[in-house]
Amino acid sequence: MKPLKVLHKGDFNDMEQHWLNDGSVIIHLHKRRGKKHYHFRVKNLYQPNEEEVDIDTGKPIAKGSL
Amino acid sequence: MTVDYPDWTRLIQLIGADIMMPIDVQAAYIMMPIDIQAQYVNLEVDIVAQTVGNIGIDIKAATIGNIGIDIKANTLGNLTIDIEAQSIGIYLKADWEVLQGTDKNLSGYAECPDGSATFVIDYTVVADTAFIICQWGFNLAADCGGQASLWFRHNATDARLAMTGGRMGNSQSFSKPIAVVAGDHIKLSVFQVSGAAVYGYGCVGGYEI
Numbered sequence: 001m002k003p004l005k006v007l008h009k010g011d012f013n014d015m016e017q018h019w020l021n022d023g024s025v026i027i028h029l030h031k032r033r034g035k036k037h038y039h040f041r042v043k044n045l046y047q048p049n050e051e052e053v054d055i056d057t058g059k060p061i062a063k064g065s066l
Numbered sequence: 067m068t069v070d071y072p073d074w075t076r077l078i079q080l081i082g083a084d085i086m087m088p089i090d091v092q093a094a095y096i097m098m099p100i101d102i103q104a105q106y107v108n109l110e111v112d113i114v115a116q117t118v119g120n121i122g123i124d125i126k127a128a129t130i131g132n133i134g135i136d137i138k139a140n141t142l143g144n145l146t147i148d149i150e151a152q153s154i155g156i157y158l159k160a161d162w163e164v165l166q167g168t169d170k171n172l173s174g175y176a177e178c179p180d181g182s183a184t185f186v187i188d189y190t191v192v193a194d195t196a197f198i199i200c201q202w203g204f205n206l207a208a209d210c211g212g213q214a215s216l217w218f219r220h221n222a223t224d225a226r227l228a229m230t231g232g233r234m235g236n237s238q239s240f241s242k243p244i245a246v247v248a249g250d251h252i253k254l255s256v257f258q259v260s261g262a263a264v265y266g267y268g269c270v271g272g273y274e275i
Contacts, residue, residue: 010170010192010274017174017187025174025188032169046190046251 003029003038004052012038024058168273170197175207178256178266183217186268187254191246197274199244202230203237204256204268210234212260216268218244219253243272 006012012029019025025045029038041055054061080087091098102109113121118139137145174187186204191197204216215231228244230236246252256266 008190008192010195013169014171015173015189017172019174019176019185021177045188 002052003027003040004042004050006031006038012036020058022058024053026055168275169271170274171269171271172252173267173269174254175265175267176256177263178206178214178258179263180212180261181259183255183257184266185253185255186266187252187270189252191248191250191252192274193248195248195274197246197252198272199240199246199252199270200272201237201239202254202268202270203235204230204232204254204266205235206256206258206260207265207267208260208262210260210262210264212258212264214256214258214260214266217255217257218270219255220250222250 001009001011006029007015007027012031014030014032016028017025018027024041024043026041027038030036039055041053041058042050043053043058044050052061053059107127172187172189174185176184176186178184178186189197199218202216202218204214206212206214211234213231213233214235215229216236217226218228219225220227230238252270254268254270256268258264258266
């Protein structure tokens with residue numbers, strides 16, 4: 001499942017958000033059942049134009065690379 | 067039995083290889099011990115009554131499918147469930163919470179400029195659930211000795227629903243948890259006046275049920 005979908009479904013136990021000066025946020029989700037971790041970066045969190053971006057550069061991720 | 071027959075006390079005993087027996091019993095007073103011994107049983111019980119006394123169900127089988135229990139009553143006595151199984155898909159709410167199935171901790175941090183509120187957590191409560199906030203806390207990273215406060219705002223009205231403050235940080239457990247309904251945001255912001263920009267951290271913990 002894509003990380004953003006995990007966030008919106010609330011299918012995790014622990015979340016850490018690191019808010020960056022450009023307004024994007026690096027999110028780490030942890031689901032204890034299955035010991036799953038998701039680490040990703042989002043621009044415009046919870047906005048209509050919300051998108052997952054490259055975690056290092058903050059630039060859009062090329063299609064097909066997710 | 068379509069007519070009243072109050073003296074009917076004889077045992078109904080059916081013995082066969084394949085038995086299908088719908089039973090419709092309507093009476094003012096019913097006492098009906100049922101003893102079923104078979105290789106395969108599919109049993110549906112539908113009871114409508116003014117008063118239901120004790121219901122005892124004792125099932126022993128190698129494999130048991132789904133058991134659906136739907137109880138509607140103004141008053142319910144003790145409900146005792148004793149299950150021994152190698153594998154079972156039932157959790158009582160308290161047990162499930164102990165297993166941390168609904169346990170949720172949110173934390174976040176950001177560089178917080180002096181004299182303004184900075185969001186450190188933004189989370190939207192999932193549809194058909196409520197987030198029960200049981201505790202929260204915050205701290206400033208640098209040893210700046212600054213005052214800071216943590217705000218929890220309603221996402222639609224921007225009203226401050228709760229806030230706490232302290233020197234360098236604070237944490238609280240709520241004796242009356244804060245319930246945030248589905249679709250609402252849990253937005254925490256740190257406001258600090260240390261005199262310089264420092265990293266502020268916030269956290270909330272509770273259950274999403």
